[in-house]
Amino acid sequence: METMNIKSKTIFTGDNLPIMRGINSESIDLIYLDPPFNSKTNYAAPIGSKAAGAEFKDTWTLSDVDNAWLDLIETKYPALNRVIHAAMTNSDKSYLIYMAARLLEMKRILKDTGSIYLHCDTTMSHYLKLVMDAVFGKGNFRNEVVWKRTAAHNDSAIYGSIHDTILYYSKGDTPTLNEQYQPYSDEYLKRYKHTDENGKRFLDRDLTAGSLSGGGYQYEWNGITKIWRCPFTTMQEYHKSGKLYYTRNGTPRLKQFLDDMPGAPVQDVWIDIPPINSQAKERVGYPTQKPLALLDRIIKASSNKDEVVFDPFCGCATTLVAADRLQRNWIGIDISEKAAELVVERIKSDQGLFENIINREDIPKRTDLGDILRYNHPKNKTQLYGEQSGYCNGCGTHFEKQHLEVDHIIAENVGGTDHIENLQLLCSHCNRVKGERGQEYLISRLNKD
Numbered sequence: 216m217e218t219m220n221i222k223s224k225t226i227f228t229g230d231n232l233p234i235m236r237g238i239n240s241e242s243i244d245l246i247y248l249d250p251p252f253n254s255k256t257n258y259a260a261p262i263g264s265k266a267a268g269a270e271f272k273d274t275w276t277l278s279d280v281d282n283a284w285l286d287l288i289e290t291k292y293p294a295l296n297r298v299i300h301a302a303m304t305n306s307d308k309s310y311l312i313y314m315a316a317r318l319l320e321m322k323r324i325l326k327d328t329g330s331i332y333l334h335c336d337t338t339m340s341h342y343l344k345l346v347m348d349a350v351f352g353k354g355n356f357r358n359e360v361v362w363k364r365t366a367a368h369n370d371s372a373i374y375g376s377i378h379d380t381i382l383y384y385s386k387g388d389t390p391t392l393n394e395q396y397q398p399y400s401d402e403y404l405k406r407y408k409h410t411d412e413n414g415k416r417f418l419d420r421d422l423t424a425g426s427l428s429g430g431g432y433q434y435e436w437n438g439i440t441k442i443w444r445c446p447f448t449t450m451q452e453y454h455k456s457g458k459l460y461y462t463r464n465g466t467p468r469l470k471q472f473l474d475d476m477p478g479a480p481v482q483d484v485w486i487d488i489p490p491i492n493s494q495a496k497e498r499v500g501y502p503t504q505k506p507l508a509l510l511d512r513i514i515k516a517s518s519n520k521d522e523v524v525f526d527p528f529c530g531c532a533t534t535l536v537a538a539d540r541l542q543r544n545w546i547g548i549d550i551s552e553k554a555a556e557l558v559v560e561r562i563k564s565d566q567g568l569f570e571n572i573i574n575r576e577d578i579p580k581r582t583d584l585g586d587i588l589r590y591n592h593p594k595n596k597t598q599l600y601g602e603q604s605g606y607c608n609g610c611g612t613h614f615e616k617q618h619l620e621v622d623h624i625i626a627e628n629v630g631g632t633d634h635i636e637n638l639q640l641l642c643s644h645c646n647r648v649k650g651e652r653g654q655e656y657l658i659s660r661l662n663k664d
């Protein structure tokens with residue numbers, strides 16, 4: 216397993232795709248992402264709020280470059296390509312291509328024991344689930360969590376739409392999962408109908424084994440001879456610790472105290488985490504800000520202390536604040552400069568301490584590639600000439616070796632590495648057209664000409 220090359224408490228300002236390309240493989244324990252939902256809306260924070268100035272676009276159109284991305288995905292990830300083609304509109308396709316490129320990087324940087332939670336809503340959740348299946352594997356789907364994000368309201372001609380969807384996947388078979396609990400329902404609490412001399416509520420449980428298959432322990436207790444569920448010594452311990460409750464005819468039953476119970480195990484419908492109301496202390500006015508309690512639950516469930524939590528669309532840093540409180544390491548990225556300002560402010564006021572938060576705008580360099588050759592090393596050229604059988608990877612024309620040039624498929628300035636997997640040979644014309652851009656740009660230009 217590779218070590219992390221980014222310091223904890225770093226927030227990057229910039230597009231998350233090139234930045235993620237600079238993060239070492241298998242270095243993250245938990246990813247939560249709350250990306251734009253393809254809502255066809257552009258968001259801006261209200262003037263006068265702490266987040267004023269923050270805005271992001273959520274409208275999508277299929278450009279030549281998106282189409283070229285699709286061509287690239289088709290060659291390397293055919294299943295993903297089929298899923299994207301299932302989308303009904305060009306705008307949906309464009310959105311899914313944008314998401315697919317990023318989810319592929321997220322899979323690479325996630326540890327084998329890691330988990331990913333993708334927060335979305337019904338606009339795209341059905342397509343995103345297919346994309347997640349194609350990227351992470353259908354067998355790694357864990358849950359579709361329904362989060363009731365708002366109070367009931369009337370939507371015209373449909374049922375009130377009041378939930379978001381959180382798609383939870385693991386990278387492998389053994390993700391971290393710490394069981395979480397929530398308060399019991401009133402219905403369940405009615406079963407705790409007794410109160411002991413100290414005012415503690417309890418319910419009473421059967422100690423006889425008559426109805427159990429596979430036997431029990433026969434002995435006399437309180438003048439009653441029966442087959443009991445526990446051995447005599449255990450019954451004595453219950454007696455000493457005041458855990459026996461006697462029915463009118465003297466039969467002992469076990470007291471189960473409410474205070475000893477952990478709560479109800481959390482299920483996949485979350486109705487106990489309310490949205491942030493207009494007066495809430497945590498509210499900063501950032502568009503689509505999520506409640507801390509939501510992130511608290513996810514982080515506690517799917518990570519442990521000192522592990523690394525990552526949010527590539529961190530907004531006003533809800534995930535990062537929750538991770539900091541829970542003593543996790545964290546990294547965030549947001550394209551908006553306002554997000555970095557808010558995270559510093561939020562963590563300082565939340566913890567009441569000066570924190571060493573690092574704000575970076577550069578593209579990090581991976582440190583897990585070992586000693587690799589510089590991209591234009593003659594050995595790379597010879598290997599690539601053989602792999603491409605002498606054809607330019609742009610126009611497809613055959614050339615002598617000396618007329619082909621080594622090029623980064625993903626340009627260096629957007630996180631592309633010198634690794635042979637990111638290299639190709641282009642003729643000098645295609646190389647000039649492509650310049651410092653990605654391969655998708657070259658394909659779209661060649662398709663146009």
Ligand SMILES: C[S@@+](CC[C@H](N)C(=O)[O-])C[C@H]1O[C@@H](n2cnc3c(N)ncnc32)[C@H](O)[C@@H]1O
Nearest residue numbers: 230231249271503504505528530531533549550
């Ligand atoms: C739905 S909001 C996230 C809100 C966040 N969960 C919170 O509680 O504040 C989506 C965020 O993604 C950011 N974003 C959009 N495109 C991005 C990109 N390519 N790279 C990084 N951040 C991006 C937007 O600036 C916005 O802050």
